Amino acid sequence: MQENALDKLLDTTPELWKGRRTNHRQQTLPTTYARLDKRLPGKGWPLGAVTELITPQPGLGELSLLLPVLAAISEQGQWVVLVDPPWIPYPAALQARGLSLERLLLVRTRNEKESLWACEQALRNGRGGAVLAWPARIGFARLRRLQLAAQESAKLAFLYRPASARQESSPAALRLHLQDGGHKGTRVSIIKCRGSHPPPPVWIPFSTYANTCHQTADHEPAVTHTSRTLLAGDPPAAPRAGSAYPRAERTGNSDSHQRNGGTPRTDH
C-alpha cells in the first residue's frame, strides 16, 4: 500500500524521479530524429516544458532539429510563435520543410524586457502550439516562470541560448548543447533532462554536405568550386571583419543592450 502511493506520486509528479527509471507520464512529441528520440527520457520533446538549446553559433542545424515537430503541429492547426528571431524567416524554405506559414506568428519587440514579456504571454495563451525565443540573458526566476507558463498551457517552449548559458543552472526540463561534430554532423549533447541521468551525446547529420566534403577540417579554408578570378574584386582578407550574421533590427529605436549573446563571435 505504502509503495503503491509512492509509485503513484512518482508517476504523477514530473519533478520527482528515481534513479534510472524514466518517468512515462511526461507527454512528449517525437523529434523524428530516431537517434535523439532514443536518448531522450520521454522519447521526444517534452510538452508543457521549456527546452533550452545552447548553440555557440548559428547554422548548426538548431532549427532543423525542431522543424519536423513544428511542421507536424502546424499541420494540426496549432501555432508556432517566434518571439524576436534574430533573422528573417525565409518563407519558401520553411514551407519546403513542411511548416505551414498560415500558422506562423512573428513577434517583434523593442527591447529585451518586452521580448521576455511577449514570450511569457505567448506561452500562457491557449493550449498547445510552440513558442521559440532567443533570450540573450534570462535569470533563473524568469526561466521558472516561463517553465510554469508552458506547463499550464501544454506548449512546446524552445529557448535558444548562447554558449555562456551552459554554465548557468536552469529549471528547464531539457537542455541540449549543439556543437560542430566534424564529419559526423552536429554533436547534440543532452546536458540535462528531467527524469533521468543525462544520456550520452548523439551526432545528427543535418546537411547532406556534411558527409561528403568536410575532410578539410577547421584550419584549411578551402575553395573547391570557384576559381581565383572570381575573388579578384574582394577587399584584402581581414579574417572575420564585420558582423558575420547581422541580426534583425528591432521595431523601435535601437536597443541599449545589444543582443549579441546568441552569436558570441560577432563583433559589432
Next chain:
Amino acid sequence: MSGGVSPGMPVPAARAILDSLHVIERDEAAEQSALERLAACCYRYSSQVCIPGDRAGLLLEAGASRRLFGPPKNLAKRLQGELGQLGYHALPGSAPTPEAAWLAADENGHIDSQAQIRRELGALPLGRLHLDAARIQAMQRMGFRQLQDLLRLPRKALTRRFGPDLPNYLDRLLGILPDPRKLYRPPESFSSCLELAAEIHACQALLFPLKRLLGELCSVLRGGDNMVQSVQVTLEHEDHADSLLELGLQSPTQDPERLLSVLRERLERLKLPQAVREIRVEAPKLLKFSAGQGALFHDTPAEQKQDIEQLAERLQARLGRQAVCGVTGVEDHRPEYSWRRRALNEAAECATLAHRPAWLLPKPSRCVIENYQILAGPERIESGWWDGRDCRRDYFVVRDSHGSLLWAFHEYKPKRGWYLHGIFA
C-alpha cells in the same frame, strides 16, 4: 422616505427637516438613455421590450419564453441579478397585462392570471394608479380610496364623471381591452458615458469604472445578438483635449474579458495629461453574431485561431500594431524581396524552394570567401532589371571554420563582391 421627507416636497422645506439632505438634480435625458441601454440588455430575454416614454421603467413580454425561463418570477430574479451587476437596482413584477404588471412591480408581486388582477390589486390606494395627479385628487375628494372602489362602479357612470380615459385605463389594466405598445428596436451602435463622482488621476483606477461600462456594452451586445471588433474609449479632462483609446480586436467578440485584457495593456502604457472627469465608451459599429464561435473542444483549429488572435491583440495593445505579424511569400527571385509581413487574417501563399536557408540575414553582409569552404553551388539568380534593383548573383552553400552552414553569394551586378545572405539553421 426617511426623516420626514416626502415626495413633492419643496427642497428648502426638505432641507429644513433633514439637515444632512443631499440633493441630486434629476436628469431625465440621462435616465432615458440609461433605460435604452437596459432595454438592450433585456432584449436578450424577450423580443418584445417596451420603453414607456412617460415613466421610468421597462416592460417585457415574458409569456412567450415561459418554457425557457420558467415562471416570470424566475426571469425577474435573473434580470434583477444581471442589472444589479451593471449597478442598477431593479424592482420587478409581473402580471398578464402591462398596466397591472406596472402596479405589481411596486409591490414586487407576481400575478399569474387575469382573474387574479382584481383580487391582488384591489386594495391599492388610488395614488398608485398611473393617472394624472389632478384626477386622482378629484376622485379622492369624491370618497374613492382604493382601486376596488372604482372597479365596483359601472363603466357608464365612470365615463360620465371622469371622461373616457379612466374606464379605458381600467379596461387595459384588467385585460378587457388590448394594450398595444411601441416596441423597442435594438440600436445599431453603442454609446455610454459615465460621469465620475471624483476625478481620477491614476490610469489603473480607471479600470474599475471602465469594467462596468464594458460590462454594460457586452450585455447590450448579448441582448441584440451582436459583437464588436473595435471599441472607442474617450477620457474627458477638465481643460485638455480628450484622451482617446482605440481597442481593436482581431476578430469580433461579445466577451467582456477579452476587451478588458486589451484595455489593461493600453492603460498600463497610457499617460494621463490631466485628471479624468468623464468616461465614454462607444462602439460605432455592431456586427451580427456569427456562429462557429466557441467550439466544444479547445484544441480545434478554430479555437486555436481564437486563442492566437487574443494573444495578438494583447501583444499589439502593448507593443504597437506592427509588433505582431505573419509572413508570406512574394513572387520575386531575389530572396530579400521574396517575403513580406502579413496580417493574421490574410492568407499565406508561397512558392516552395528546397535547398534554401531557413533564416535570411536582414541585410547581406560582406564576407571574405577564403574563410569559407564551398559545399554546393552556384545557383544563379538574375532579376530585377525592371525596378532599378537589378542584380546578378551566384549563390553557394558554404561552411565556416566553426561548422556553421551558411548561404553566400558572389555578386556581379551592381557591385562585385562576396556576401553572406542566410543561415542553414
